[in-house]
Amino acid sequence: MWFFKKKKSNQELQNNPFYKEGNLLVVYLKCDRCGENFRSHLRIGYDFINDYDNAATPYKIDKIYVGSKCPNKIHLLASFSASYKVKSVSLDGGKFITKEEYEQKAQEKKEEEK
Numbered sequence: 680m681w682f683f684k685k686k687k688s689n690q691e692l693q694n695n696p697f698y699k700e701g702n703l704l705v706v707y708l709k710c711d712r713c714g715e716n717f718r719s720h721l722r723i724g725y726d727f728i729n730d731y732d733n734a735a736t737p738y739k740i741d742k743i744y745v746g747s748k749c750p751n752k753i754h755l756l757a758s759f760s761a762s763y764k765v766k767s768v769s770l771d772g773g774k775f776i777t778k779e780e781y782e783q784k785a786q787e788k789k790e791e792e793k
């Protein structure tokens with residue numbers, strides 16, 4: 680189960696921000712401008728771009744996220760091996776956060792709304 684896994688260190692997060700959950704890779708982002716948090720579910724077989732010219736990295740993610748609070752665009756680019764191991768990753772306009780950080784913020788928000 681995921682909650683027995685140890686928390687990703689900052690270094691691990693920069694190298695591989697993705698959490699594998701069954702048929703999904705989940706990534707947590709934070710907007711550089713307003714601090715809004717995002718959670719993105721990337722479905723294997725649906726959300727990945729096939730890069731047939733690149734045998735070492737046949738799968739890619741190229742996505743732009745725009746939040747509800749500001750017009751800042753967050754651009755996620757990543758490439759993956761045939762077994763969905765991360766080979767390269769870059770993020771513009773935001774930064775990666777851990778699942779724990781995302782869930783803590785979501786919890787705090789819930790408490791505020793009570």
Ligand SMILES: [Zn+2]
Pocket residue numbers: 710711712713714715746748749750751
């Ligand atoms: Zn924002």
